[in-house]
Amino acid sequence: MASRAAGRTASTARAWVVERPGPIASGPLRLVTRGTTPPGPYELGIRVRVCGVCRTDLHLAEGDLPPRAPRRTPGHEVVGRVEAVGERVSGFHPGERVGAAWLAGTCGDCRYCRTGRENLCPYSRYTGWDIDGGFADHLVVDARYAYRVPDGWTDEEAAPLLCAGIIGYRALERSRLPSGGRLGLYGFGASAHLTAQLALARGAVVHVVTRSESARHLALELGAASASRTAPPEPLDSAILFAPAGPLVPAALAALDRGGTLAVAGIHLTAVPPLDYDRHLFQERTLCSVTANTRRDGRAYLAEAAELRPAVRLNRYPLDEADRALADLAAGRITGVAVLDAR
Structure with a gap:
């Protein structure tokens, strides 16, 4: 059995893709409907609820970051619910709230990974750049790079912690x-x-x-x-x-x-x-x-944030308006953080 499902997993999902990188005013993003991918043995299938909008997403859309694959879906501040669990995943269960962040994978064996510097791994992979991200209804991530979301946070408040924080x-x-x-x-x-x-x-x-x-x-x-x-x-x-x-x-x-x-x-x-x-x-x-982060950074920050409870200045957009959110970010019209609501 490849995965354990939580209810019925949708077979299609909405997703924004970078159709042709360029200035945000040129409309580099396109909203599409596509099939969903079941999780592999170490992966989680996540129903996205909220995704934060990061300047890195703008860099990807405008071509400052060369796309790693055609029609990539941006987004790496993702809060959602586990829909399906790969057969070798431990510690996560269907229905649980989970967070997916920028760092999506490392080799685990290079000299950087072995010395606690996995953010410098030459084979590191990133959500919304190497793999499809959270500007979508559905996301598949490696469970070993996912986070538990602190209790007491709304989905909107928690999402920006996963990269901006x-x-x-x-x-x-x-x-x-x-x-x-x-x-x-x-x-x-x-x-x-x-x-x-x-x-x-x-x-x-x-x-x-x-x-x-x-x-x-x-x-x-x-x-x-x-x-x-x-x-x-x-x-x-x-x-x-x-x-x-x-x-x-x-x-x-x-x-x-x-x-x-x-x-x-x-x-x-x-x-x-x-x-x-x-x-x-x-x-x-x-x-x-500063290059990316380690999972140790992520766990340490989320623990400190759970005690601190920083105020998050939110600007909300529906998923269908991700292109407008990036345009507002590019024009300096956002104070605080922008989040996309995919519910």
Whole structure:
């Protein structure tokens, strides 16, 4: 027996696919109906309830991330119910609420996987890039990379935690923020507004730099010490760049105090201007990138978030309007996070 079903699994599902990558205004996405795939031995068949909308999905639709396969379905912040369970899956049961995130699989045997750095696995696979994602009614994922969703969260609140929250957690760790330190956040979208709350709960002083007036208001509501269009009012111990804008890198480095670290959290970044060593890197300033996350990051963040209960600023769209959600994201019309309702 290949799988254990929970009631009747639908044989067809709606799904958005990247028909032809290009500017979002050109309509790169298409809504289709297609057959569903039963789960393999280690997989879960999930009936999608909610999927968060991430800037990575926009990068895929617009071609900043080269598609790994034609007509790929984006989406990697998925909350749903288990419909079918592969015969070798343990720990998940039909009807259970489950989360699917960005990291979809690794080899488990390379030197990175063996040393706890599976996010750097050369054979890593990603939901919504290597496999079809959650901009759909139905999803099949490897159960070993799925998460249990914390109790007390609505589906809409939980979905953004699975990427915006987790990647923000890893970026905060990579930024080497000292206890009680001064943290700068450049860009204040889905991930940053969750990361700010995590940093504040840990005792940090948070300064936000963003062009968006509504995002600056949200940052101050959440407890940021300042929110500016241009620069923080004091030197920073650490900073995280969430905006995919390379020209912000020199400015963020220049805002660091001696020994400070800038972590770049995006999967895509426009060209970085030349750096001046004396101004941007001397006095042991550090520039580092953030690449995906490990499952250990995911479990650690979800446990901390369950205690913290960060406020999630939601913008809701029906699944049929995923293209509008991405257009709003591209145009800067979303403050907080966008989620698609597939129920």
